[in-house]
Amino acid sequence: MAPDNFAGRNLIRSTTGTILSFHNKRMERVFVLGKTENTTLQQEIELESKRYMDIIQGNFIDSYRNLTYKLVFSLFWVNSFCNNAKFVIKMDDDIIINIPLVVPYLTEKLKTGKSVDVLECKTITENIPVRERNNKWFITLEEYPFTKFLPYCAGHSSIMSIDVVRKMYRASKNVPYLWLEDVYGSGFLSLLLKLDMLMPKFYVEPVLNGLYEMPCSLFYLNIFKNYNNSLEMWNTITRYEKRLNCSI
Template sequence: MQKKMLSGSRKVIRYNGRRISTEFELFYLNVSTDKLMEPLIHKHRYISLLNTSMKCKHKYVFLLVLIHSATYKFDERHVIRNTFGSISKFDNKHIEYVFVLGQTMNDTQQKEIEQEGVKYRDIIQGNFIDSYRNLTYKRVFSLFWVNRFCNNVTYVIKIDDDITINIPFLIPYLSNKLNKTKVLECLYLIGIKPYRKPRNKWYTTLSEYPFATFPPYCAGPSSIMSADVIREMYEATTLVPFFWLEDVYGGGFLPWISRTGIVHPKCYIKELQASLKDTPCHLFYINDIKNASHPYIMWKTIENYTQNLLCKCK
């Protein structure tokens, strides 16, 4: 993999019509081995503290939905289970849902999570502290888990727990794809610069990332991936140093190093609040103002709409 990558390295290329610098690629492909020794990211020494390994066993899974959720977000997980997460089959296509969590130091909260896991059998929990700065560990843990326990899947979707999926629109969309490999679709960003002010939430030091712009990457809330892309990105984790901005690392560095192109589909994602009275013609909706009732209203709108094949998004 690495020889192939090195031979294709250039300083400036055109990507989806834009000229972008690839200095970061040269940097990462020549990184010292001491930066590739992280036990979880590079050696994949993950332990599933909670597991639901039977999700994909002895069955054909068309779509696996990985929902990245914070340990304390019990209500958000409940909403998902009672809306789109209640659909396990659509158009005769099997769908599985898994909530991805890290560890909590709160013993009471951990007991509640364990009870939740026993009740619903849809939680996996990795051996890392669940925090914003550790989201990259969660991303790689997701890749690890799919490769180990659900490698017979056709598509994988990674979402945050504030996303509503338009299942009646999504399944036909995926089913109609002529090529079901090398699929990576998302809201992608090009030319984004690192934040250099220390007080900023996303402050990135020059030692963490020394270049002026990030590579093109998938914004964090949702991504659609084919099974081969999951495998290739998982392999690429052994070549890329840890970087704490999960969407840049998992949605940018890994696809770039594994030579996976990013596509931003039409009708991909829309703010949920602005869509409650619209025809539901987008694949994903994001609960941007975190209103607890909006996902239920949106899901009812989706359920009641029967003309998905005629959808024209605005």
């Protein structure tokens, strides 16, 4: 999440962030930010952090090309301060998590002994580097000389077991930097670690597809970043919480 996106953080705090425990499973939420060179903005972030105690800030400028630094910093922080965690969900600010479905889904993995080497996401298996210089995702041959990317997780969200987080953090010390965070994290690191990516059948769908139906996907993507749609989706999730009947 961008440092100046106060509204986005407050939206999450007032929706999914209101639930700290579900089915006796404790949840912790943190917002990962980079640095800003705007001193007024930094002061506002520090006040926000003191108030909510849910912000961690790395020692790098927060920018699109520094997302890999943000990923590695997140892995470092979880590795250092989340000793009792079982799973970690990494998500962008345009994702709404379906807590009444996600928690039982992960609890079942614990019960059945399938809580190790978990890396679940929307998998991208066919993608090629962008070589057009004016494109946002332009990458030079020096940065990436190959004609195709390895399979990787779409950057908007992923589920990892805690052992995967720890192994990825250790592996990041030996993998050369690439600014494409999703390609680096779930592409390079998971290849080195010989991890298999899995995309559950009902992993993610657009918010507009699920606003008024039973919410049977683990995550909902607010493609247009419309806060009203996010609120409406959360209302749909909470409305069905007691009578959710989905098979994943």
